[in-house]
Amino acid sequence: MPRSVIERTGAYMTQTQVQPGTASAASTLAAERIAEGERQMAEMIKAEPGEVMIGPSTTMNMYLLSHAIGEWFGEGDELIVTNQDHEANIGAWRRLAERGVTVKEWRVDPETAELEIGALESLLSARTKLVCFPHCSNLLGGFNDVAGITRVVHDAGALVCVDAVAYAPHRAIDVKAWDVDFYGFSLYKLFGPHIAVLYAKRQHFDRARGQNHYFLDDEVPLKLLPGGPNHELTAAIGGVIDYFEALYHHHFEEPENTLAGRIAKVFGLIAAYEDALGARFVRFLESKPNVRLLGRGGDAPGARAPTFSFAVDGRDPAEFPAHMDGHKVAIRSGHFYALRLIAGLGLERPGAVTRASMVHYNSTEEVDRLIAGLDEVI
Ligand SMILES: Cc1ncc(COP(=O)(O)O)c(C=O)c1O
Structure with missing residues (x-):
């Protein structure tokens, strides 16, 4: 956690923990701090002010969104969900079947784990409203x-809702260039506090049903948000921005x-x-004949985040995290709330994979420690 995030949270709580937006100086400053967090987050992802909702988590934001726009869809309308998603962007939408909406599943190729556009095209129809x-x-x-998937969906007359929780820590976001309708991610994965961002085009937020007073x-x-945002953590968004600004000024002069x-x-x-960290690890996994890497292999730059899940022939995935803990490397096994993907890839048990992931503050030495430790047990 960047110190700037902790300091902004502390400053809010020690100096401005009052009802924001009244006449007092502390209250005015509280409102400014919250508004600054929201405004900077909008700027960071190239959204307009008023297009960004700060909620408690992405799971909650998707749930709220599905309630706020659920009445747009009726009997005979179709929604498409994938089996590649975390359940946060599946379960809330599947519940709309209770209102008579038909929910179709865009399934991954069971060999490659990829979502193929051709498979989506065969599911789209004049009745599709949301993908x-x-x-x-x-x-x-x-x-x-x-951007490519969104174009195909828009051409079919439907909207898109994208879960970017696993993307946001790794690449810049540009909601306007991609033309997405709804786009959500969690700030605790973007070096911030435990809150989450939901972007929507302004006309969609305008049309959505109110769920507050x-x-x-x-x-x-x-x-959209019954009860309003968490004040001190919304104000702490400025600390995430401070962190990126510090990185910028450390590396760039212009x-x-x-x-x-x-x-x-x-x-x-x-x-x-x-890309370089990930390439090091993927080459190791691919050198092991008893390891099945799920999804994209190879070390082509730009194709992936350094997030890797794998299964080892005949071995219990729970062994590996326990072993790596001794090397002071934290990895995990389980289903990662992507149970439908595990099933879609033909893995027998829900907890059948081990995942190791990296971000920009990991060092090459740490990846080598991960490789050496895994090599002992694989
Ligand atoms: C891809 C993805 N989507 C959604 C979520 C859920 O996010 P939250 O914990 O903010 O509800 C996660 C959490 O790990 C995730 O990895």
């Missing part, structure tokens, strides 16, 4: 072509006018660095 899919699976790590129906995005521009440059460095 929900991940930018990056939290189990597989490969990036999906959000009736007199807040014109307040976007507050109307001025760059926009926050999104500086963020994009920092993520350019992160991408190159993470």
Whole structure:
């Protein structure tokens, strides 16, 4: 956690833990701090103010969204969900079947674990209203072509809802370039506090049903969120921005006018660095004949986040985290709330994989420690 995030949270709680937006100086400052967090997050992902809702978690945000727009869909309408997603972007939408909506499943290729566009095209129809899919699976790590998929879905007259929780720590976000309708990610995966961002095009937030007090129906995005955002943690978003600004000024001398521009440059460095870390690990996994790496292999740059799940012939995945703990490397086994993906890949047990993942502050030495430790047990 960047110190700047902790300090901003502490500053809010010690100096401005009052009802925001009244006449007192502390209250005015509290409101400014919250508004600054929301405004900077919008700027970071190239959204407009009023297009970003800060909620408790992505699971909760998707649940709230499905309730707020559920009435747009009726008997005979179709929604498409994938089996590559974390359950957060599946379960809430599947529940709309209770209202008579038909829910179809865009399934991964069981060999490659990829979501193929051809398979999506065969599911789309004149009745399709919404397609929900991940930018990056939290189990597989490969990036999906959000702009390309969104174009195909829009051409069919439907909307998209993208889960970017596993993408956001690794690459810059540009919701306008991709033309997405709904796009969600969790700030605790983006070096921030335990809250989450839901972007929606302004016209969608305007049209969505209010779920807060009736007199807040014109307040976007507050109307979607019963009870309002967490104040001190929304104010702490500024600390995430401080962190990226510090990275920018450490690595670049030339001025760059926009926050999104500086963020994009920092993520350019992160991408190159993470690609190198990931390549080191994927080469190790691919050298082991008894290891099945799920999803994209190879070390082509730009194809994936350094998030790897694997199964080892005849071995209990629970062995590996326990062994690596002795090397002071934290990895995990389980289903990672992507149970439908595990089943879609033909793995027998829900806890059948081990996952190891990296971000930009991991060192080459740490990856080598991971490799050496796994090599002992694999
Ligand atoms: C891809 C993906 N989507 C959604 C979630 C859920 O996010 P949250 O914990 O904010 O509900 C996770 C959490 O790990 C995730 O990896």
